[in-house]
Amino acid sequence: MSPEDIRANFDRQSMMATLGADLAEVAPGRVTITAPILPGSRQQQGFGHAGLTFAIGDSAAGYAALSMMEDGQDVLTTEMKINLLRPAQGDRLVAVGEVVKPGRRITVVRATVWAETDDRRVEIALLQGTMLPV
Amino acid sequence: MSPEDIRANFDRQSMMATLGADLAEVAPGRVTITAPILPGSRQQQGFGHAGLTFAIGDSAAGYAALSMMEDGQDVLTTEMKINLLRPAQGDRLVAVGEVVKPGRRITVVRATVWAETDDRRVEIALLQGTMLPV
Amino acid sequence: MSPEDIRANFDRQSMMATLGADLAEVAPGRVTITAPILPGSRQQQGFGHAGLTFAIGDSAAGYAALSMMEDGQDVLTTEMKINLLRPAQGDRLVAVGEVVKPGRRITVVRATVWAETDDRRVEIALLQGTMLPV
Amino acid sequence: MSPEDIRANFDRQSMMATLGADLAEVAPGRVTITAPILPGSRQQQGFGHAGLTFAIGDSAAGYAALSMMEDGQDVLTTEMKINLLRPAQGDRLVAVGEVVKPGRRITVVRATVWAETDDRRVEIALLQGTMLPV
Numbered sequence: 154m155s156p157e158d159i160r161a162n163f164d165r166q167s168m169m170a171t172l173g174a175d176l177a178e179v180a181p182g183r184v185t186i187t188a189p190i191l192p193g194s195r196q197q198q199g200f201g202h203a204g205l206t207f208a209i210g211d212s213a214a215g216y217a218a219l220s221m222m223e224d225g226q227d228v229l230t231t232e233m234k235i236n237l238l239r240p241a242q243g244d245r246l247v248a249v250g251e252v253v254k255p256g257r258r259i260t261v262v263r264a265t266v267w268a269e270t271d272d273r274r275v276e277i278a279l280l281q282g283t284m285l286p287v
Numbered sequence: 288m289s290p291e292d293i294r295a296n297f298d299r300q301s302m303m304a305t306l307g308a309d310l311a312e313v314a315p316g317r318v319t320i321t322a323p324i325l326p327g328s329r330q331q332q333g334f335g336h337a338g339l340t341f342a343i344g345d346s347a348a349g350y351a352a353l354s355m356m357e358d359g360q361d362v363l364t365t366e367m368k369i370n371l372l373r374p375a376q377g378d379r380l381v382a383v384g385e386v387v388k389p390g391r392r393i394t395v396v397r398a399t400v401w402a403e404t405d406d407r408r409v410e411i412a413l414l415q416g417t418m419l420p421v
Numbered sequence: 422m423s424p425e426d427i428r429a430n431f432d433r434q435s436m437m438a439t440l441g442a443d444l445a446e447v448a449p450g451r452v453t454i455t456a457p458i459l460p461g462s463r464q465q466q467g468f469g470h471a472g473l474t475f476a477i478g479d480s481a482a483g484y485a486a487l488s489m490m491e492d493g494q495d496v497l498t499t500e501m502k503i504n505l506l507r508p509a510q511g512d513r514l515v516a517v518g519e520v521v522k523p524g525r526r527i528t529v530v531r532a533t534v535w536a537e538t539d540d541r542r543v544e545i546a547l548l549q550g551t552m553l554p555v
Numbered sequence: 556m557s558p559e560d561i562r563a564n565f566d567r568q569s570m571m572a573t574l575g576a577d578l579a580e581v582a583p584g585r586v587t588i589t590a591p592i593l594p595g596s597r598q599q600q601g602f603g604h605a606g607l608t609f610a611i612g613d614s615a616a617g618y619a620a621l622s623m624m625e626d627g628q629d630v631l632t633t634e635m636k637i638n639l640l641r642p643a644q645g646d647r648l649v650a651v652g653e654v655v656k657p658g659r660r661i662t663v664v665r666a667t668v669w670a671e672t673d674d675r676r677v678e679i680a681l682l683q684g685t686m687l688p689v
Contacts, residue, residue: 162331163331165329165330165331165332166329166330166331166336167326167327167328167329167336168327168328168329168330168336168338168339170327171305171325171327171328172338191305192301193301193302193304193305194301194302194305195299195300195301195302196299196300196302197296197297197299197300197361198299198361202300202301202302202342203341203342203345203364203367204302204306204338204339204341204342204343204345204346205302205338205342207337207338207341207342207345207367208336208337208338208339208341208342209338211337211338211341212338227331227332229371229374230337230371231370231371231527231551232368232369232370232371232500232529232550232551233337233341233368233369234366234367234368234369234502234636234683235366235367235368236365236366236655236663236683236684236685237363237364237365237366238655238656238663239656240363253638253640253678253681254640254641254678258526258553259499259527259553261638261640261681263681276655276656279655279663279665279683281636281638281681281683282500282638283499283500283551283638285526285527365661365685366634366684366685368502368549368636370521370529370549370550370551372521372522372529373522387504387506387544387547388506388507388544392660392687393633393661393687395504395506395547397547410521410522413521413529413531413549415502415504415547415549416504416634417504417633417634417685419660419661430599431599433597433598433599433600434597434598434599434604435594435595435596435597435604436595436596436597436598436604436606436607438595439573439593439595439596440606459573460569461569461570461572461573462569462570462573463567463568463569463570464567464568464570465564465565465567465568465629466567466629470568470569470570470610471609471610471613471632471635472570472574472606472607472609472610472611472613472614473570473606473610475605475606475609475610475613475635476604476605476606476607476609476610477606479605479606479609480606495599495600497639497642498605498639499638499639500636500637500638500639501605501609501636501637502634502635502636502637503634503635503636504633504634505631505632505633505634508631
């Protein structure tokens with residue numbers, strides 16, 4: 154699927170706008186989404202909520218899967234596992250999703266999420282899951 | 288921890304307010320969170336975003352873990368797996384988190400998320416993960 | 422699929438024989454496998470190896486999925502998450518696999534594994550995953 | 556922990572002997588285990604059983620965690636997710652476990668399992684999980 158079609162699909166995800174997320178990069182099998190840690194995206198200690206980290210990691214992985222599909226297709230997450238390594242603390246989060254194994258029936262994906270502060274980039278989460286073409 | 292302290296902790300999670308989520312019920316080892324599928328919480332097809340389903344399921348599970356801890360403690364999700372069964376479609380989502388095995392070092396939790404429409408309640412997601420007391 | 426065909430499939434899994442596992446019960450969407458903790462199935466502390474717990478939990482879940490399929494079908498595990506709650510210690514392990522949501526394309530399953538000693542039954546693991554019909 | 560102590564720990568895992576597994580390489584934070592697909596380690600279609608792939612992947616990850624710990628410590632798997640990419644088919648399986656984030660309370664790990672045939676090496680599984688020092 155073309156980067157333009159992926160962007161159009163991304164723009165239909167109102168959750169991404171709510172989180173202030175940006176589709177930063179689209180390459181075949183690899184998609185980057187960035188997001189600030191908005192005042193409205195926090196957990197109880199003021200860090201980014203696990204739901205924020207999950208949402209952009211999952212979406213980056215989903216669009217990576219979509220980037221290897223035919224025009225007109227779409228994907229849904231069927232399952233996703235996230236390991237949270239460190240607090241989501243910093244100026245912004247960067248999620249990179251990658252296709253591990255594309256498939257007609259299911260596509261296995263991974264994503265890594267970093268928190269960036271100035272020049273420092275810290276790995277905060279790893280995701281591994283399955284996308285279902287629909 | 289008392290239901291009041293759990294509610295105070297919940298109220299500090301700005302993400303819950305952003306998603307319109309409500310702490311509906313707190314019992315020892317079992318917490319219910321509900322949320323509408325707001326216009327700003329959607330994926331590309333207009334269903335609730337996986338990030339919404341994850342966020343309330345994960346939070347319900349986390350507060351279930353917290354409900355079995357001492358005053359003054361807090362918990363962080365260390366890992367969570369979600370299987371998405373059906374689209375998040377309906378009037379509102381209901382997430383019930385439960386403690387499977389409390390522990391001093393880690394607490395294993397599960398959550399189920401339903402989508403409700405009038406009198407119909409459909410299971411849309413199952414979560415299984417680990418909370419870390421901090 | 423009939424219990425007889427499931428048993429025939431189980432008998433072709435040489436790993437089950439190696440582990441001393443027994444197909445104890447087959448009902449539609451629910452299958453029980455038991456196994457002793459053989460001298461050759463241990464981890465470094467003498468408890469049952471996580472590989473043993475996983476193998477019978479995963480197989481119980483897989484056969485539960487198969488029990489809801491047509492004759493002539495087969496299933497493969499595409500992903501499985503296991504949370505280990507307690508050491509695999511006792512006279513034998515009992516794994517019960519259940520179908521959460523059957524489907525033409527994927528079937529979501531869960532399994533619980535207990536360790537039994539005389540009259541005591543302790544939950545030692547929870548599995549949640551996805552089976553792919555082939 | 557020294558490679559010798561890790562080897563001694565490995566040698567106490569009778570399950571590894573049952574599966575014919577070999578501790579091939581130990582480096583700080585990275586451990587390789589290999590195993591043939593023995594006649595007694597098969598699933599119903601004659602491929603390696605998911606329990607075999609899981610057992611060596613999980614053990615490689617666990618020993619990678621142990622390799623970064625002090626003498627006298629031990630680790631237990633608390634949770635592990637496996638995505639199976641392709642059938643376990645070939646002359647032998649190779650599992651490489653790596654530490655993603657070491658920690659005093661939990662250590663996050665990953666493992667990759669390949670199936671080798673002559674000069675061909677195919678990725679068959681990805682694992683991501685958590686080890687608990689004990």
